[in-house]
Amino acid sequence: xxxxxxxxxxxxxxxxxxxxxxxxxxxxxxxxxxxxxAWKENIxxxxxxxxxxxxxxxxxxxxYDITGVQIVHEPDTEKSVExxxxxxxxGQADILMKGKIGSATLLRCVLNKEWGLRTGNLLSHFAxxxxxxxKKVIAVTDVAMNIAPSLHDKIAIVNNSVxxxxxxxxxxxxxxxxxxxxxxxxxxxxxxxxxLLSKMNQRDQIKNCxxxxxxxxxxxxxxxxxxxxxxxxxxxxxxxxxxxxxxxxGNVLYKSLVFFANAKxxxxxxxxxxxxxxxxxxxxxxxxxxxxxxxxxxxx
Amino acid sequence: xxxxxxxxxxxxxxxxxxxxxxxxxxxxxxxxxxxxxAWKENIxxxxxxxxxxxxxxxxxxxxYDITGVQIVHEPDTEKSVExxxxxxxxGQADILMKGKIGSATLLRCVLNKEWGLRTGNLLSHFAxxxxxxxKKVIAVTDVAMNIAPSLHDKIAIVNNSVxxxxxxxxxxxxxxxxxxxxxxxxxxxxxxxxxLLSKMNQRDQIKNCxxxxxxxxxxxxxxxxxxxxxxxxxxxxxxxxxxxxxxxxGNVLYKSLVFFANAKxxxxxxxxxxxxxxxxxxxxxxxxxxxxxxxxxxxx
Numbered sequence: 262x263x264x265x266x267x268x269x270x271x272x273x274x275x276x277x278x279x280x281x282x283x284x285x286x287x288x289x290x291x292x293x294x295x296x297x298x299a300w301k302e303n304i305x306x307x308x309x310x311x312x313x314x315x316x317x318x319x320x321x322x323x324x325y326d327i328t329g330v331q332i333v334h335e336p337d338t339e340k341s342v343e344x345x346x347x348x349x350x351x352g353q354a355d356i357l358m359k360g361k362i363g364s365a366t367l368l369r370c371v372l373n374k375e376w377g378l379r380t381g382n383l384l385s386h387f388a389x390x391x392x393x394x395x396k397k398v399i400a401v402t403d404v405a406m407n408i409a410p411s412l413h414d415k416i417a418i419v420n421n422s423v424x425x426x427x428x429x430x431x432x433x434x435x436x437x438x439x440x441x442x443x444x445x446x447x448x449x450x451x452x453x454x455x456x457l458l459s460k461m462n463q464r465d466q467i468k469n470c471x472x473x474x475x476x477x478x479x480x481x482x483x484x485x486x487x488x489x490x491x492x493x494x495x496x497x498x499x500x501x502x503x504x505x506x507x508x509x510x511g512n513v514l515y516k517s518l519v520f521f522a523n524a525k526x527x528x529x530x531x532x533x534x535x536x537x538x539x540x541x542x543x544x545x546x547x548x549x550x551x552x553x554x555x556x557x558x559x560x561x
Numbered sequence: 562x563x564x565x566x567x568x569x570x571x572x573x574x575x576x577x578x579x580x581x582x583x584x585x586x587x588x589x590x591x592x593x594x595x596x597x598x599a600w601k602e603n604i605x606x607x608x609x610x611x612x613x614x615x616x617x618x619x620x621x622x623x624x625y626d627i628t629g630v631q632i633v634h635e636p637d638t639e640k641s642v643e644x645x646x647x648x649x650x651x652g653q654a655d656i657l658m659k660g661k662i663g664s665a666t667l668l669r670c671v672l673n674k675e676w677g678l679r680t681g682n683l684l685s686h687f688a689x690x691x692x693x694x695x696k697k698v699i700a701v702t703d704v705a706m707n708i709a710p711s712l713h714d715k716i717a718i719v720n721n722s723v724x725x726x727x728x729x730x731x732x733x734x735x736x737x738x739x740x741x742x743x744x745x746x747x748x749x750x751x752x753x754x755x756x757l758l759s760k761m762n763q764r765d766q767i768k769n770c771x772x773x774x775x776x777x778x779x780x781x782x783x784x785x786x787x788x789x790x791x792x793x794x795x796x797x798x799x800x801x802x803x804x805x806x807x808x809x810x811g812n813v814l815y816k817s818l819v820f821f822a823n824a825k826x827x828x829x830x831x832x833x834x835x836x837x838x839x840x841x842x843x844x845x846x847x848x849x850x851x852x853x854x855x856x857x858x859x860x861x
């Protein structure tokens with residue numbers, strides 16, 4: 262099974278119980294807008310932790326009807342994050358979302374050793390794109406969190422993403438490890454890591470996926486390009502997941518798809534006990550909504 | 562002056578003398594197709610160096626009428642490159658183009674100390690994109706040649722590109738030095754180099770352009786994004802030239818624009834005494850034609 266469009270994610274949650282999403286520091290207009298929409302469309306059940314007066318005032322002035330939504334009053338922002346995280350670790354919520362608070366503060370709470378959401382895995386960013394010019398959605402990792410991942414980190418990042426894709430219904434997602442070229446070049450670390458990851462996958466050291474690399478972007482997404490270069494690969498031209506060499510490559514690809522290729526994007530943080538929605542202020546309301554949808558579909 | 566579309570390059574060569582383009586190892590169908598088209602449209606005057614029989618046979622079977630085109634018979638490929646390069650260094654040609662031969666061989670000849678095209682400058686790749694979703698053409702460097710440029714190399718790469726943009730009519734091109742974030746982050750070398758290049762520009766150590774960085778891709782091309790982040794910059798949202806941190810970032814951006822954003826692209830090698838057209842087999846005939854047009858416009 263593969264997802265053609267972002268909206269195919271809805272099919273994955275239909276019929277199941279509504280996942281509970283807790284919004285930390287919920288006095289945030291942009292997050293609230295997306296959450297209320299997702300709630301009305303039966304995608305999640307929200308829990309709002311934060312300054313109750315501010316939350317109600319935002320909802321009132323934006324005509325968000327939140328009758329029946331649980332609000333936990335905690336005016337102190339740091340404490341509201343702690344409360345939200347604890348609701349997840351105690352099993353009262355299935356998804357964590359960032360409201361009006363810095364990412365660093367939220368992640369510090371997520372990584373708290375006593376009551377956080379640690380699994381022992383590296384946290385990584387997972388983005389899903391719908392682009393008109395590709396035949397299905399394409400996942401990209403890591404475009405926003407790990408700056409210069411080592412080979413060790415890349416293994417963890419692939420594992421996080423493959424686990425997520427497996428939950429989204431992909432049995433053996435096709436993973437392209439990106440390089441500037443498709444040859445192993447000793448002067449390009451990205452191509453060395455790519456070759457090693459591919460071999461580790463062949464040896465079953467990385468499971469539940471098919472990894473090939475190094476592949477340049479065109480080989481990864483265009484069978485014609487791959488054939489022109491004489492590349493024999495199960496992944497080339499049919500990539501489900503693109504692994505980025507580093508954050509600069511990831512960030513440029515992310516932004517160029519959104520700004521120049523009119524891509525739709527959804528993104529979550531993986532590696533904690535639950536998916537975390539950590540969109541930024543500059544993301545569109547659609548991107549926030551789709552991220553919530555992705556988190557709900559990826560939630561166990 | 563800025564170029565809105567790729568075809569605006571034509572305006573730059575109209576009325577001037579036709580530049581002479583010498584094709585090395587000219588027995589190459591794809592290059593010949595683009596060259597003949599450019600010749601018919603009065604963009605260049607071609608000189609073909611290579612195996613005369615093969616050249617004529619290719620032209621015959623593709624209905625390319627080359628009556629009046631100078632052919633220099635040199636069946637040995639390496640020698641044909643040497644001959645072509647020497648025609649440039651002796652002033653008989655203004656532009657060098659690669660035919661049916663590896664890039665490495667061509668560049669070795671270009672860098673020959675006795676009869677090559679050395680200027681003492683670093684060679685770098687310069688690509689010009691036309692994307693529907695941006696208000697003007699945007700130049701990107703270096704997406705294909707320098708693997709992991711040092712700060713020293715980046716200065717040379719910017720200088721090469723600014724010199725080229727100046728020749729294309731840009732008085733003070735706006736240069737965005739790309740990072741994954743717009744803040745100076747001591748863990749991200751790209752942001753440190755960006756800040757340093759920007760300051761060197763302020764101190765007039767890099768001239769004839771306005772450099773700002775670090776800028777993330779969205780800040781570089783969208784004023785709205787930049788304003789949302791509170792970035793005050795002459796370059797943000799109005800970038801003419803994007804400087805890439807390394808070849809992986811450049812290559813992914815190049816390929817994603819072509820494959821996912823339907824971009825038109827033209828590219829040349831800068832830093833030698835003349836522009837060099839060094840397109841690859843996988844480039845479309847349109848890209849080859851536009852690259853010839855760019856070389857003609859950028860030629861002195």
